[in-house]
Amino acid sequence: DTEVTQTPKHLVMGMTNKKSLKCEQHMGHRAMYWYKQKAKKPPELMFVYSYEKLSINESVPSRFSPECPNSSLLNLHLHALQPEDSALYLCASSQDREGANTGELFFGEGSRLTVL
Amino acid sequence: ELKVEQNPLFLSMQEGKNYTIYCNYSTTSDRLYWYRQDPGKSLESLFVLLSNGAVKQEGRLMASLDTKARLSTLHITAAVHDLSATYFCAVASRTQGGSEKLVFGKGMKLTVNP
Numbered sequence: 001d002t003e004v005t006q007t008p009k010h011l012v013m014g015m016t017n018k019k020s021l022k023c024e025q026h027m028g029h030r031a032m033y034w035y036k037q038k039a040k041k042p043p044e045l046m047f048v049y050s051y052e053k054l055s056i057n058e059s060v061p062s063r064f065s066p067e068c069p070n071s072s073l074l075n076l077h078l079h080a081l082q083p084e085d086s087a088l089y090l091c092a093s094s095q096d097r098e099g100a101n102t103g104e105l106f107f108g109e110g111s112r113l114t115v116l
Numbered sequence: 117e118l119k120v121e122q123n124p125l126f127l128s129m130q131e132g133k134n135y136t137i138y139c140n141y142s143t144t145s146d147r148l149y150w151y152r153q154d155p156g157k158s159l160e161s162l163f164v165l166l167s168n169g170a171v172k173q174e175g176r177l178m179a180s181l182d183t184k185a186r187l188s189t190l191h192i193t194a195a196v197h198d199l200s201a202t203y204f205c206a207v208a209s210r211t212q213g214g215s216e217k218l219v220f221g222k223g224m225k226l227t228v229n230p
Contacts, residue, residue, distance in 0.1 A: 042204055042220035043159070055215040090158060103147060103208060105218060107159045 003027050004108035006091050012114045015081060021111045023074040023091030031055075032074040033105065034066060035090040043090055049074060081115045088112050118143045118209040122221035130229050132194050137224050139188040139205035147208040148188045149218065150179050152201045159204065163190075195228045202226070 004025045013019050023032065031050045035043035048056035049068040057066075063085075065077040074091055089112075092105040119142040129135055139148070147166055151159040163172045165181035165188060172179050176199065178191045188205055202225045206218040 042223050045217050048215060048217060050215065056211060056217055103216065104149060104161055104164050105159075105206075106161065107151075109158045 004091055004093055004106050006089075006108035006111050008111055009109065010112050010114075012116065013078065013081065014116050015083075017081075018077070018079045020078065021076040021089055021091075021113070023076075023108055024072055025093040025106070025108075026072060027093060027095075027106065028071075029093035029095050029106070030071055031094045032068060032071075033092040033094075034074065034076050035092065035107075037088045037090055037110075047076075078113075081113075083115050086114045118145065118207060118219045120205060120207050120219050120221040122203075122205055122224050124224060125222055126225050126227075128227045128229060129192075129195050131196055134191070134193050135195070136189050136191045137203065137226075139190070139207075139221055141186050141207045141219075143209070144183070144186070145207045145209060146183055148181050149206045149208075150188070150190055151204045151206065153204065153223070154201050162203075192226075197228050197230060200226055200228045 007022045033048050034046040036046055037043045045058050046060045047066040052068045052071055063080050067075040088110045090110045091108040094103055094105045121140050123138045149164055150162040152162050153159050163179040168183040170181045176193045181188045202223045204220050204223045206220045208216055209219050210216050
């Protein structure tokens with residue numbers, strides 16, 4: 001069982017809708033990530049939060065808006081998406097690299113998004 | 117910019133056979149990860165390789181890292197059907213702002229036939 005929980009597992013939305021994806025981890029990790037994965041492609045990094053601060057934004061369009069309310073939670077707010085944004089959205093967490101931490105990412109099961 | 121290449125990208129092999137797959141990367145890094153992904157599923161961590169010469173084994177899979185050659189190998193021994201999946205390697209990269217991220221290879225789709 002994954003210790004990174006994502007909801008919802010499936011989401012269908014229209015181009016004018018506003019929705020949110022949610023991610024939660026209880027491993028005490030201080031870094032959280034959003035990845036986007038299209039079929040038969042590798043995951044593409046979107047955002048990284050480190051200690052609740054946005055540390056990486058991979059030039060993601062503003063129709064995707066991340067939020068990290070606390071170190072256990074990560075949201076991705078969606079607004080005015082396009083059909084090409086349909087993909088599997090993966091959340092991940094990791095401990096920072098201090099001490100013996102390995103930087104290993106632990107992934108959630110993903111939220112499969114379809115934009116009509 | 118770090119580039120990660122996997123070879124081959126597709127592999128069809130028979131049960132019981134051995135094979136080695138490769139992951140090479142373009143700039144210095146001291147950490148490399150292997151992940152497995154089943155169709156429609158998330159990524160499962162297989163190996164974390166943290167130093168030159170690191171070797172890890174789990175069941176029929178063995179991974180190694182040569183940081184000088186910027187190369188990791190994933191060796192499959194006596195393949196079984198359950199190993200059929202897509203395997204990604206990912207390499208740690210530091211951004212200009214000092215943050216760290218993983219750069220993934222394209223993935224290798226493995227099919228093990230009876």
